[in-house]
Every structure is written in structure tokens, then in C-alpha cells.
Amino acid sequence: MKFYIITLLLCGCVMGVDIDKNTFSNYREVQMQHLHIEWLLNLNQKIIDGSAEYTFRVTTAELKEVHLDIYQMDIKYAYYPNFGKVLDWHVESDPKQSLIQGDKLIIELGQSFRYGDIFKLRIKYQIGEQARALSFMNIEQTDDKKAPYLFSQCEANNCRSMIPLQDTPSIKFTYSASVLTQDQQINVFMSGLPVENTKFSLMEQYNLNGIANIFQFELKIKIPSYLIAIVAGTVQERKTSDRTSVISEAKNIEIYQKELEHLDKYVKYLEDYIGDYKWGFYKIVILPASFPFGGMENPLLTFANPSIIVGDKSGISVAIHEIAHSWFGNTVTCNNWSNMWINEGFCVFLERKGLLQHYESIDLVYVNSLVGNDEMNALIKEFNSNHDPVIKSYASLHPITENHNADDSFSTIPYERGYQLLLYLEKLVSEDKFQLLLQAWLQQNQYQSVDENDFYNFMIAWIQSNFSMKDFLYIKQQIDSVYIKWIYNTDAPPYKYGFINDASLLATNLAEDWASSRPGEQPQGYEIFDKFQSNQKQLFLSSLLKKNLDPVTMKQLDSTYNLTNNLDAELLFRWYTLSIQTKYATDFTNLKKIRTFVSKIGRMKMINPIYKALDKKTAETWYNENIRFYHPLARQSIENIIKNKGLDVNVELL
Incomplete structure (x- = not known):
């Protein structure tokens, strides 16, 4: 399509080049073209021995060093894989940034490379529980209770705790991986397609050939680092169509498969609007409930929290969002x-x-x-x-x-x-x-x-x-x-959308009726709630959060709609937050249910508002009870809430 570029004269809106200020890498001088990962998983000890091999292309006149992002990582050595030359390296660390964004790994190349040169280097390293991209789960924390479990969450800048690399969305590269585990029960999936016969040097190093499972993957479409993903555990795959499937532990996989049986139809919805789906297969992993988000869009391996499985397919908006x-x-x-x-x-x-x-x-x-x-x-x-x-x-x-x-x-x-x-x-x-x-x-x-x-x-x-x-x-x-x-600008958008319509008015009007009714009385037409879609019920509860409800009205609401015992987590977290704010959740039974909720759900969207509503002492007590359950990102978020007891800046939205 021909574009007539006279916009330089007409524009007046150009904002300049935007570089990534959250990476320590010299990605503007040298760029990753391909990454090959080799991992030896020891889930019992919560340790991964790793090797990363990089194919780099030089984009500056002269290059003598490669700078990579790392976070709390034990670097063993770096070398040229083609001729085994070991390279000098050191870590440049800013004490104010080490635990916030990580450190800079500087590898001295021992020679100069010119613009356009392609070269490879390899790094051996080890990571463990300090890697904030990874959640190592004990056997008792899993659904199947058969083996440990591992999953990753790399967005935004957390892949640097899993692999030393250029951890910036500015750089895209293809990748391949070989993952080895000695536990025969463990199955592994990654955000790539399974392949066979990939060279695996760790096999020789650890002499594990024949006594371990090897899983190999590749992704030939270039992606940024935050889309690298892994799940390892007693997980299995069930197809929902020729190109879509569901992955989870065995205990609930039939429930998940049924709830997500129309995945292919959801893909088709979006293809009809924007064009063909080019990634081949679409797989969604229902992770343990400690997963801190509703969903994560890793290609070929979407991650999702089990809270999206309601039983009536009302949580499918998360699936459609991740497909999008x-x-x-x-x-x-x-x-x-x-x-x-x-x-x-x-x-x-x-x-x-x-x-x-x-x-x-x-x-x-x-x-x-x-x-x-x-x-x-x-x-x-x-x-x-x-x-x-x-x-x-x-x-x-x-x-x-x-x-x-x-x-x-x-x-x-x-x-x-x-x-x-x-x-x-x-x-x-x-x-x-x-x-x-x-x-x-x-x-x-x-x-x-x-x-x-x-x-x-x-x-x-x-x-x-x-x-x-x-x-x-x-x-x-x-x-x-x-x-x-x-x-x-930081104020409201210049054009304000009300999005008000008949469907929304039914929900907001019902909330208004409850707020203005006499304590202990049901408003006229209260039965309409049972006919609402889940999103209308969410709007109803969100509207009540803006009201000053008394405990008597809250008790009547609960008695009428049985909200405390609802199975939809989208409704529960809003109701529980409202219950704390209105001091309805003062009796032991209600507090126990909320306390149980935050111990079984790690999705930040749903637990952060509850922790924000709690007094500091209760929040600290509940958090300390569940710290081992929560993902590192959720821990960071809740700790900020408890510290400030005010603004929560790490809000998950799906």
C-alpha cells in the first residue's frame, strides 16, 4: 500500500525515539539473533543448572564487550563454544538497583568485532529460588500431590533472573531449548514447539544419558525475552480441536477441558476481525492457583489462573484476551x-x-x-x-x-x-x-x-x-x-466514555436500590440479580463498593444472594473487599472464609484489594501464613501494600 509521506510538515506530534531504560544491556550495539538454552532441572532441591548459547549480530562500528541483564544469578563462566576460549567477565552492580532491576554482566570478548559480524558465545550458570521469574512448588502445594512443580512468569523484566540476556522487548530473537529432568513423572512444556534430536551438551557433562527425560523445543518466530516460558510437573495435554488444547495436572483436567472446549472458536472470532492466526497451535495451561495473574500470553503456551474456570464459561474473556x-x-x-x-x-x-x-x-x-x-x-x-x-x-x-x-x-x-x-x-x-x-x-x-x-x-x-x-x-x-x-497526561482521558446502556443500567440501578433501601429490607425487583451475566454481577458489586453500606444491609444482601459462598472468584474478591470495608466481615465465620480465600488464590487482582482493605496487623498475619504459597511477584506486591497501606501500584487486571 502506498503512503504519501508529507506528514513531516503536517505532523507536530512526533515524540522522538523511545529507548528501553530498564535494561543494562548494550542492545543498541549488539543484538541477539538466536538463543539456545540447556537446563538440568532439580525440582526437589529447587536448583537449575543452565547453559545459554547466543548468536549475536554486531550493530556498531566496533564491539569489544557484551553487556547482559542478570538478577541474583550464579555465573560460572563464559566462553566461545566453537573453540573453547574462556572469556573474562565481571558483574557491575548498583546497590540501589540490584534487588530492583538486577545487575549488568559484562563479558570481555578479547577481540574486536565489526558492524555486521556474527559470533557465538556461551554462558554456564546456576539459579534457584531467588530467581523471581520462577515459582518452585513443593509436592504438597500441587493438585496431584505426586511431584514438585515449576512455572515461570517473565513479564516484565524477570527473564533476567532465569537466563542472562538482553532483557528488553526492543530485541526479538528465535530460541531453542533442551530441558532435562531425572524425575520420570515430570513432563515439560515451553513456549515453543516440541522437537527431537537437538544437541544437548549437558548430557555428556552430567553423564545422564538413558536415565533422564529430555524435552526439546524450538520457536522459529522471533519473540522478546519476556515470552520465554516453562511449566514442569505432572502435567498433561488434552486436545479441544486440531489446533487447540488444554494442559494441567490430571486432577481437574476434564473440568478445564470442558470449560475451554470452544478455544478454537475464540481463535476464529479474532481471525475474522484481524487476520489469520500465524502461530500454528494454541495451548492454554491452567496453572496452580498461586499464579499471580489471570493469564499470560506466552506464545503456544498461554498461562492461566484456575480462577477463570467458573463452570459456566463466564471467565472466557481472559482466554480471548490472551488469544488476542x-x-x-x-x-x-x-x-x-x-x-x-x-x-x-x-x-x-x-x-x-x-x-x-x-x-x-x-x-x-x-x-x-x-x-x-x-x-x-x-x-x-x-x-x-x-x-x-x-x-x-x-x-x-x-x-x-x-x-x-x-x-x-x-x-x-x-x-x-x-x-x-x-x-x-x-x-x-x-x-x-x-x-x-x-x-x-x-x-x-x-x-x-x-x-x-x-x-x-x-x-x-x-x-x-x-x-x-x-x-x-x-x-x-x-x-x-x-x-x-x-x-x-495523568488526568482522565480527554474524551469520557460512559458505556452506559440497558444491560449496565440494570446492574447499577439495582446497586442504587440496595444502597437506598431501608436496612434489612430487600428492594423491589431484587430477583433480577439471578438473571445477570457474570460481568453484570461484577458491575453490581463494583458499584456497591462506592456506596456507604451498613452491616445490616450487607447481611441482607448476603442472605438474598448467598454471596459469601459464591463459586465465581471474580465476584468473591469484590464481595470480600466490600465485606471488610463495611465491617460486615467481623464474625469468625466470614473472616475465616476470606482468610481461606487469600490462602488458596494467588492472583493479584483478587488478593491485593483484600490486603488493602485489611488493617495492617491482620494483613501481616495473613501474609506470613501464606508467604510460601504466593509467587515472588505477589509477595513483592503484598509487601508494598503492607508497607504503605495506601496506594497499590502493582495491580493485575485480568
Whole structure:
């Protein structure tokens, strides 16, 4: 498609090159092309002996050193694999950054490489429980109670605790892996396709040939480091179609398979809107409940929390969201974590296009949007109330992440604020034209890392090519009046969407009726709650969180809808938070149920609000009871909540 680039004269919106300030690597001078990992798993001892071999391409005039990101890692040695020359290396550490972002591993190459040169080097290392990307689970913490369990979570900058590498979304590379385990019960899956006959040097080093299981994988599509993923345990795979399947421990796999039986249909929903699914297979792993997120979009191996399995398929929005990442996030990727909305805002937009086909009602889709909008506005208010300019920036679409753990900036903001910007643009250019624009954006930038400036320039050029000059100038004027403000300002988005419709009004009006009813009395029409979709019930409870309810009304609500014993975790965490806030959860029975909930669910979206609502002493007690259960990222988040008992800057949204 021909774009007429006279936009330099017309633009006025260019924001400059955005580099990744959360990596210590010299990725602008040398870039990973391929990574081969070899791991020997010892899940009982919670240790991994690792080897990483890199294929690098030089992108500067002269290169004498390679700088890589590491976090709490025991480096053994580095060498050239082709001729065995051992290289000098040292770790450059900033005490203020070591436990926040990690350290810089500097490898001295012993020679100079020139622009365009390709070379390989290998690093031997060891990691353990200090690797914050990894959750090592004891046998008693698993569902099957047969063997230990391991899973990873690398987004945002946590892969550097698992592998020394250029831990930045700016760099994409292919990878292969060979994983060895001596426990015959352990099965391994990674975010790549299983292969055979990959060279495995650790076999000779440890003399384990014939007495261990070897799992080998490769991914020929380039990805950023945060999409490397592994799960190891007594896990098995069940197909739901020729190209989709579910993976989990045996205990609940039939339940999970049934709940996710329409995975292929969800993939087709999104293909109808954005184009063919290019990754081949789609697999979703239902992890143990300690997984800190609702879902994680690792290619070929989506991770999900079991809280999305409700029994009525009401949790499928998470599955559709993670599938949507196959296009936005995994194929076109943000080039740094200040541009996370390039992944998540686009993904929410595509997710809700898929939900429109699922619900066959824009009203029900907008109920999801309204729930997200309310959560976003509450966070914008919280972030803006903080005097720290870094925390305040988290209310924008371009948070400050330099010298901070990028995870701290994660919230519902890039999801919902980004989604609303795209919705505004769609309404400006029309649904049909915006669909074509997104398809062209994806095609031109597939397998690349980009930022908001890239999207702006592409969008302006595309609109210029596809509209009359009069319409183009009008549309561009409208975009330029809001684009930078929408991204960089910390207040509410310039254009406010209410998303109010008949489906949402049923929920919000019922909440209002309960709030205004006499204590102990049911409002007229209370029975309609039982006919609500799950997202309407979520909206109902979210609306009640804004009200001043007394314990008597809370008791009547509970008696009427049996909310304390609900099986939908999306409803439970909202109800439990409300119960604490209104002091309804003062009797032993209710407190025990909430205490049990936070001991069995590690999903930060659901436990963080509860910990925030608790008094400090109770929060500390419950956290100490469950510290071994929680994933390292959840521990970090809850510790921040307890420390501050105020603003929670690590909010998970799915």
C-alpha cells in the first residue's frame, strides 16, 4: 500500500525515539539473533543448572564487550563454544538497583568485532529460588500431590533472573531449548514447539544419558525475552480441536477441558476481525492457583489462573484476551515498558471485538468496558493523589519506569486507557476503515518492536492515503488535539466514555436500590440479580463498593444472594473487599472464609484489594501464613501494600 509521506510538515506530534531504560544491556550495539538454552532441572532441591548459547549480530562500528541483564544469578563462566576460549567477565552492580532491576554482566570478548559480524558465545550458570521469574512448588502445594512443580512468569523484566540476556522487548530473537529432568513423572512444556534430536551438551557433562527425560523445543518466530516460558510437573495435554488444547495436572483436567472446549472458536472470532492466526497451535495451561495473574500470553503456551474456570464459561474473556495477544503483543510488541499500552490497549480492543461475537450484544461488551472504566478512574485518582512524580506518571499511558521495576507501573491503565484511545480513533475514522487500518498496521510491523510514535506516524500516513485531503486534514486535527494528551497526561482521558446502556443500567440501578433501601429490607425487583451475566454481577458489586453500606444491609444482601459462598472468584474478591470495608466481615465465620480465600488464590487482582482493605496487623498475619504459597511477584506486591497501606501500584487486571 502506498503512503504519501508529507506528514513531516503536517505532523507536530512526533515524540522522538523511545529507548528501553530498564535494561543494562548494550542492545543498541549488539543484538541477539538466536538463543539456545540447556537446563538440568532439580525440582526437589529447587536448583537449575543452565547453559545459554547466543548468536549475536554486531550493530556498531566496533564491539569489544557484551553487556547482559542478570538478577541474583550464579555465573560460572563464559566462553566461545566453537573453540573453547574462556572469556573474562565481571558483574557491575548498583546497590540501589540490584534487588530492583538486577545487575549488568559484562563479558570481555578479547577481540574486536565489526558492524555486521556474527559470533557465538556461551554462558554456564546456576539459579534457584531467588530467581523471581520462577515459582518452585513443593509436592504438597500441587493438585496431584505426586511431584514438585515449576512455572515461570517473565513479564516484565524477570527473564533476567532465569537466563542472562538482553532483557528488553526492543530485541526479538528465535530460541531453542533442551530441558532435562531425572524425575520420570515430570513432563515439560515451553513456549515453543516440541522437537527431537537437538544437541544437548549437558548430557555428556552430567553423564545422564538413558536415565533422564529430555524435552526439546524450538520457536522459529522471533519473540522478546519476556515470552520465554516453562511449566514442569505432572502435567498433561488434552486436545479441544486440531489446533487447540488444554494442559494441567490430571486432577481437574476434564473440568478445564470442558470449560475451554470452544478455544478454537475464540481463535476464529479474532481471525475474522484481524487476520489469520500465524502461530500454528494454541495451548492454554491452567496453572496452580498461586499464579499471580489471570493469564499470560506466552506464545503456544498461554498461562492461566484456575480462577477463570467458573463452570459456566463466564471467565472466557481472559482466554480471548490472551488469544488476542497472538496479534497484539506477541506479533507487534511494545519496544519498552513505558509503551505497554501498545500491547495491552490494542489487545483489549481486539478482545472486545471477539466478545462481541460471543455475546452478540454490544451492550454486554460495554458492561466489561464500564467495569474496566470504573477501575481505571479509581486508579487514576489514587495515582494522582501521590506526591511522587513517578507514581503519578502511572496514571498516564507513558509511565516513568527508569530506575524502577517495570512491574510497579503495571495496572489497568494501559489496558483501559489504551482501549479507549483506540475506540475514539475508531469512531473518528469509522469501524470499517479502522479495521483495515489495524490490519495494515499489523502487516507492516509484524515481528517488530514499536512505540506510540510509530503508531502515530503509521496512522497519519494511512489516513492520508485512504481519505480525501479535506477529510484527512479534519481527522488529523482531531487526533492531534488529543493524542499526546491521552498518552502523557495523568488526568482522565480527554474524551469520557460512559458505556452506559440497558444491560449496565440494570446492574447499577439495582446497586442504587440496595444502597437506598431501608436496612434489612430487600428492594423491589431484587430477583433480577439471578438473571445477570457474570460481568453484570461484577458491575453490581463494583458499584456497591462506592456506596456507604451498613452491616445490616450487607447481611441482607448476603442472605438474598448467598454471596459469601459464591463459586465465581471474580465476584468473591469484590464481595470480600466490600465485606471488610463495611465491617460486615467481623464474625469468625466470614473472616475465616476470606482468610481461606487469600490462602488458596494467588492472583493479584483478587488478593491485593483484600490486603488493602485489611488493617495492617491482620494483613501481616495473613501474609506470613501464606508467604510460601504466593509467587515472588505477589509477595513483592503484598509487601508494598503492607508497607504503605495506601496506594497499590502493582495491580493485575485480568
